[in-house]
Amino acid sequence: MLKNLTILNGQEVYLNRDFAISFKNPEALLQTLKNIDEEVTARGFYNDELVIDIITLKIICYKIKEPIPYFISLTYDDSSLPDQIIPKMHKLIKNLNKFFEKNPVPVGPISDEYKGLIESECSSNIDDLLMLRPAKISIIGNDFVGKSSICEMLQSGKIPKKYKETTNLKNYKAKLFGMPVLIWDIPDPGDLSERVWESFILGSDAVILVLDSSRENAEESKLMVDLTDKIIPNAELLIVANKHDTEEALSPEELESILQNKVFPFIANKPENSIFIQKQAAKLLEIKADGLDYSKEDFIIQRND
Ligand SMILES: Nc1nc2c(ncn2[C@@H]2O[C@H](COP(=O)(O)OP(=O)(O)OP(=O)(O)O)[C@@H](O)[C@H]2O)c(=O)[nH]1
Ligand SMILES: [Mg+2]
The missing domain is CATH 3.30.450.70 (Beta-Lactamase)
Known part of the structure; x- marks a missing residue:
């Protein structure tokens, strides 16, 4: 970058x-x-x-x-x-x-x-x-957790009109606070061979791991944190505790104790929340722009310092 x-x-x-x-x-x-x-x-x-x-x-x-x-x-x-x-x-x-x-x-x-x-x-x-080399952000997580909704929010500030399962890799070109970025919507690792999933996340500058915030999903996602640590140890990570509005959702503290990492509580089916995820994604890449405040404590898990 x-x-x-x-x-x-x-x-x-x-x-x-x-x-x-x-x-x-x-x-x-x-x-x-x-x-x-x-x-x-x-x-x-x-x-x-x-x-x-x-x-x-x-x-x-x-x-x-x-x-x-x-x-x-x-x-x-x-x-x-x-x-x-x-x-x-x-x-x-x-x-x-x-x-x-x-x-x-x-x-x-x-x-x-x-x-x-x-x-x-x-x-x-x-x-x-x-435009030479836009940063790559990989959006990963299990099925139906809200990955594509977050991709849309990052790209256009909108949400998908209706649910459509993502069966293959999808790329989005977007601008975050003026910086061109590529967003990769990567299917559940269970839908692909391990090798293919790993090849999709290679070369990521940052990763957003999306959870639906249920206990079962958090426990499964822990494995994905470990995998990204291994495959892309320098990419910054944001764990989004999505579907924070649902009954199954654990509290951020409970999720943090399962994942041993900070989580960002979020609701991705409300387009007005787009700005919050856009700011987090920009901070993942350490973009400098008006409206991005790095002085406050945040949710980014820094791995390359
Ligand atoms: N209640 C609630 N529903 C949400 C939230 N975020 C996404 N959804 C809904 O969850 C469903 C799945 O969202 P997607 O964004 O398509 O999830 P995905 O991870 O891309 O799903 P797959 O491509 O099938 O793996 C959709 O019906 C969304 O409207 C949320 O924060 N709260
Ligand atoms: Mg999808």
Whole structure:
């Protein structure tokens, strides 16, 4: 997933857009980029890309000399492909160079208006980059627990008009708080061979395990938590205690003691609840956007920290 795009000119920040959280400390990435800029400038690495790995992050950066000296970097996680990113970065740099030729940088501190112009110049290139590798969220769980309802809520904020059993894998393209994502509606593991089920969840950036909140279902689902731990140990997990409104539903505390993990109590047959599941899914991917608050305690089970 893409995490950040930054353009610097010395200490001046022309653009610093976070798509998702890179480091817990919000200042850390910008400081790191400024240090890299200083280093590449001192070494005279002009115009060629430099790919740098920092823990689980990759940074592709360029130091451009003409028409003005600037540093541009794209930060993403290790599952994206630099080969696809590089030509798109070249396009973006070409656009920016044209922009800087036409709109000479004003003397003195850069105004917000000028920064706004830079951002709008980049916006179609950014959309293009974001489409390169949308994050994958797998929705898993037993039959009839509410998986497809949650997929619809994530995609359109609506719920299915009537129940239809999902007999095979179904993919949804969606945007969560502006970020393109792929949502995989994966059938009950009992409906597939174990190998096929496992192959469906491989490559997930995040997993939403849906329960109907009955005791029997919670006990069965425990196995699925263990399987995801084994197959996709880095994917963040959200356990949705769905059908919270039904008589069979156990309390969140009872479910948590069976599953040994936090659960998110939910009711997926009410479209007005869509925003709550959309926010949780966005937080699973650590998307940065207005309306997403990471300071409060939440339901995400973090496995890659
Ligand atoms: N009471 C109640 N019903 C719900 C809730 N969420 C979903 N349902 C209903 O449960 C049924 C199954 O929902 P789906 O979203 O199709 O469940 P699924 O897991 O995709 O089902 P399969 O594809 O057959 O495995 C539908 O009739 C939904 O309307 C809920 O929170 N409360
Ligand atoms: Mg379904």
